[in-house]
Amino acid sequence: MLSPYTVLDLTDERGELATMMLGDLGADVIKIEPPQGSASRRMGPFLEDGPESERSLNFFAFNRNKRGITLDLSADEGRAALLRLVEKADFLIESAPPGEMAELGIGFDVLRRTNPRLVYVAITAFGQDGPHAGFAASDLTLAAMGGQMSVQGNPDRPPVRVSLPQVWLHASSEAAVAALTAHARMLSSGEAQFVDVSAQTAMVSTMLHARVAHAIQGRDFNRGGSDLQLGTMSLPMVYECADGYIVMLQNGAMLTKMVPWLVEDGVIPEEWIEGEDWPTYDIRLVMQQPLNYSIEDVLGAVGRYVRPYSKRELLERGLREGVTIAPVNTVEELAGFRHLEERGYWLTAPLPNGRQIPVPGVFARLSETPMTVRRWAPGLGEHSEAILGRTLGLSADEIGAAGGGGKG
Amino acid sequence: MTEQLPFEGVKVADFSWVWVGPTTTRYLADHGATVVRVETQSPPDRMRAMGPYKDGVPGTNRSHAFADFNTSKLGLSLNLKNPAAVEVARRLIAWANVYVESFTPGTMDDLGLGYETARSLNPSIIMASTCLMGQSGPAAAFAGYGFHAGAIAGFYEITGWPDLPPDGPWTAYTDAISPRFLATTIMAALDHRRRTGVGQHIDASQMEIGLQFLAPQIIDFNVSGRVVSRAGNRSETAVPHAAYPCAGDDQWCAIAVETDEQWDALRRALGDPAWADDDRFQTAEGRLSHEEEIDAHLGEWTSSRSPYEVMEILQSAGVPAGVVQRSSDLLRDPQLEHRRFFRYMEHPEMGNVPHTGHQFHISGYDSGPRFPAPLLGQHNETVMREILGMTDEEITEALVAGGIA
Numbered sequence: 001m002l003s004p005y006t007v008l009d010l011t012d013e014r015g016e017l018a019t020m021m022l023g024d025l026g027a028d029v030i031k032i033e034p035p036q037g038s039a040s041r042r043m044g045p046f047l048e049d050g051p052e053s054e055r056s057l058n059f060f061a062f063n064r065n066k067r068g069i070t071l072d073l074s075a076d077e078g079r080a081a082l083l084r085l086v087e088k089a090d091f092l093i094e095s096a097p098p099g100e101m102a103e104l105g106i107g108f109d110v111l112r113r114t115n116p117r118l119v120y121v122a123i124t125a126f127g128q129d130g131p132h133a134g135f136a137a138s139d140l141t142l143a144a145m146g147g148q149m150s151v152q153g154n155p156d157r158p159p160v161r162v163s164l165p166q167v168w169l170h171a172s173s174e175a176a177v178a179a180l181t182a183h184a185r186m187l188s189s190g191e192a193q194f195v196d197v198s199a200q201t202a203m204v205s206t207m208l209h210a211r212v213a214h215a216i217q218g219r220d221f222n223r224g225g226s227d228l229q230l231g232t233m234s235l236p237m238v239y240e241c242a243d244g245y246i247v248m249l250q251n252g253a254m255l256t257k258m259v260p261w262l263v264e265d266g267v268i269p270e271e272w273i274e275g276e277d278w279p280t281y282d283i284r285l286v287m288q289q290p291l292n293y294s295i296e297d298v299l300g301a302v303g304r305y306v307r308p309y310s311k312r313e314l315l316e317r318g319l320r321e322g323v324t325i326a327p328v329n330t331v332e333e334l335a336g337f338r339h340l341e342e343r344g345y346w347l348t349a350p351l352p353n354g355r356q357i358p359v360p361g362v363f364a365r366l367s368e369t370p371m372t373v374r375r376w377a378p379g380l381g382e383h384s385e386a387i388l389g390r391t392l393g394l395s396a397d398e399i400g401a402a403g404g405g406g407k408g
Numbered sequence: 409m410t411e412q413l414p415f416e417g418v419k420v421a422d423f424s425w426v427w428v429g430p431t432t433t434r435y436l437a438d439h440g441a442t443v444v445r446v447e448t449q450s451p452p453d454r455m456r457a458m459g460p461y462k463d464g465v466p467g468t469n470r471s472h473a474f475a476d477f478n479t480s481k482l483g484l485s486l487n488l489k490n491p492a493a494v495e496v497a498r499r500l501i502a503w504a505n506v507y508v509e510s511f512t513p514g515t516m517d518d519l520g521l522g523y524e525t526a527r528s529l530n531p532s533i534i535m536a537s538t539c540l541m542g543q544s545g546p547a548a549a550f551a552g553y554g555f556h557a558g559a560i561a562g563f564y565e566i567t568g569w570p571d572l573p574p575d576g577p578w579t580a581y582t583d584a585i586s587p588r589f590l591a592t593t594i595m596a597a598l599d600h601r602r603r604t605g606v607g608q609h610i611d612a613s614q615m616e617i618g619l620q621f622l623a624p625q626i627i628d629f630n631v632s633g634r635v636v637s638r639a640g641n642r643s644e645t646a647v648p649h650a651a652y653p654c655a656g657d658d659q660w661c662a663i664a665v666e667t668d669e670q671w672d673a674l675r676r677a678l679g680d681p682a683w684a685d686d687d688r689f690q691t692a693e694g695r696l697s698h699e700e701e702i703d704a705h706l707g708e709w710t711s712s713r714s715p716y717e718v719m720e721i722l723q724s725a726g727v728p729a730g731v732v733q734r735s736s737d738l739l740r741d742p743q744l745e746h747r748r749f750f751r752y753m754e755h756p757e758m759g760n761v762p763h764t765g766h767q768f769h770i771s772g773y774d775s776g777p778r779f780p781a782p783l784l785g786q787h788n789e790t791v792m793r794e795i796l797g798m799t800d801e802e803i804t805e806a807l808v809a810g811g812i813a
């Protein structure tokens with residue numbers, strides 16, 4: 001869908017997903033790395049073999065549908081080559097600390113003169129300016145400052161982040177939205193656009209209904225383990241079963257279908273079926289109206305019922321009978337999840353070490369212009385010769401002076 | 409510079425509910441599109457039945473869980489079980505450029521409002537269908553929320569403590585991720601339609617979208633067989649890396665020392681205490697194998713100071729440190745204030761309440777939100793008369809038939 005457009009990607013792990021999303025949607029993405037490679041090439045998990053600069057699975061995961069070149073932007077020749085690329089580009093996305101691009105002489109004010117229709121997207125921790133713009137930041141400290149940690153985790157332990165880095169993925173997927181919003185405005189105004197994305201606010205958005213809770217209900221939401229906090233009450237979500245855990249929300253519709261299962265297994269006596277108007281149970285619970293069986297008794301019985309079954313047995317019975325039971329999957333179980341296989345989700349990718357393995361597919365299915373993966377993550381400087389040489393017409397010496405020769 | 413908004417002139421028929429669809433269309437609405445949010449009283453959007461409620465008092469129009477996800481939209485109530493309502497819905501789809509729905513697969517087909525019908529009414533329509541598992545596959549009918557998708561996608565397994573059951577990410581985690589991917593896709597489809605006149609049906613599975621955030625670990629499993637699990641706040645490469653207790657009730661500051669330079673800066677900021685001089689702590693490997701000892705020392709230092717004091721001291725030395733902020737802290741965060749992140753708007757029933765703004769600023773215009781979320785059915789008359797061009801007679805007929813409910 002975006003095939004007429006060229007995207008220049010000057011990001012590292014803080015923005016690579018943004019440009020990959022545009023690439024998956026069809027844009028021609030040119031990844032521009034420093035001669036020593038993007039910092040994300042040094043982020044694990046790693047392959048144990050293959051060329052050293054190609055071992056990062058993090059880099060491999062977020063750089064498909066991109067061609068790759070290197071440029072030394074501290075050199076005049078490197079910046080001159082960048083400006084040549086900017087002339088023909090539609091988007092430039094970068095994730096340098098605030099002010100760094102301007103100090104190099106390639107900030108928005110310079111680039112917009114080179115290309116008056118450029119959409120320039122800057123991804124930073126806190127934004128381009130303001131009292132915290134210069135703060136040092138990491139995944140953990142942004143998950144804290146953005147509020148997510150305050151509501152996440154067991155109340156008897158410290159607040160927690162999601163155990164794997166997530167912050168820059170939130171920020172960079174937001175940057176993709178921002179890029180296309182700014183592009184729409186460029187089309188109508190005819191002006192170059194500057195976009196300032198803040199990772200902190202991207203994390204605030206993950207708080208969902210807790211974001212401004214204090215101003216609405218006079219108190220914050222706090223971490224409550226896996227309980228679902230509804231504002232007026234909380235319900236447990238995680239139940240232990242034979243081989244791990246499942247996630248369920250016990251509402252009236254669920255109970256109507258599950259109470260007979262509990263009777264069938266002898267967990268509760270048969271009179272429970274008629275003993276309650278199950279479809280309205282949750283509404284009466286929330287409204288604090290009379291209940292024949294207490295919520296503690298009901299949830300206790302549900303917990304006893306699921307305990308001897310496996311995650312898969314519970315999921316499959318739920319699917320057959322329209323009861324929403326979600327297994328807490330590991331990546332291993334996910335890889336074996338039949339639904340994804342039958343939807344053709346996994347793609348097969350050749351890794352830099354030569355192995356072929358399944359990898360996550362595209363993020364949406366389009367009826368008219370299906371998304372495809374046209375190429376996997378580029379090697380360091382893989383397309384320098386094609387882009388700097390053949391497209392820009394630089395000689396081998398000029399490519400070298402611009403830093404286009406990769407590590408060498 | 410002109411004040412023109414990016415999506416001025418774009419028309420959206422929003423039949424979605426809960427969070428993913430409404431958040432997606434909110435991007436378009438806040439940035440200039442005309443979005444008609446279709447709801448019904450029987451039953452109302454689940455988010456209207458979820459807190460936080462203004463002053464803790466429940467009510468259909470008092471839920472900020474609804475209000476914060478539906479700004480800048482017009483509200484139309486249609487009971488789609490009624491043929492008169494389906495007729496109005498068909499007019500709305502004929503009017504729209506973008507049609508969004510988030511029901512269980514097949515629901516819109518059963519109502520006579522599926523993609524084939526939509527395309528016959530409006531050949532270049534962009535229809536987006538989003539649900540947990542996608543429109544096809546053996547689990548397509550799996551109807552649930554973002555916490556169910558979060559569990560299936562693997563996020564519960566990796567959030568919390570290794571010695572405890574999974575805590576899971578906060579609430580419906582994939583609902584925080586999916587709208588960005590879906591909005592990007594719809595915006596790309598709008599651009600494609602502008603250039604080619606060709607519409608599109610988009611099938612966006614929220615669980616599949618969530619997997620994008622675990623891609624390196626999924627690939628790693630397929631390569632090495634390694635299975636990641638929850639690890640509290642531990643990092644495999646950095647110590648200190650935790651939330652440290654501070655003075656006050658349940659107050660915390662997160663500190664992450666990811667390089668030797670940051671370790672040196674931390675030592676200076678603490679006033680070069682003797683414990684930190686230990687040879688064992690001067691390399692990343694050394695710090696990783698003595699995490700508990702380092703955490704105990706650092707925690708002792710933080711626990712006598714407020715979290716903001718800890719952050720200020722460490723930040724002035726260049727150490728990544730961030731207060732674990734609650735909603736009440738965010739509402740007075742000077743950086744968010746500088747960005748005008750929270751926007752106070754007068755809601756007809758909740759009064760002057762803050763709404764979250766956008767995570768990005770685009771130069772040259774105020775990026776919204778533009779006006780508060782609709783009350784249930786607030787714009788029925790406006791939408792039917794002014795947008796759909798229905799006559800008085802037609803409107804009366806639809807009302808009498810019970811469709812506008």
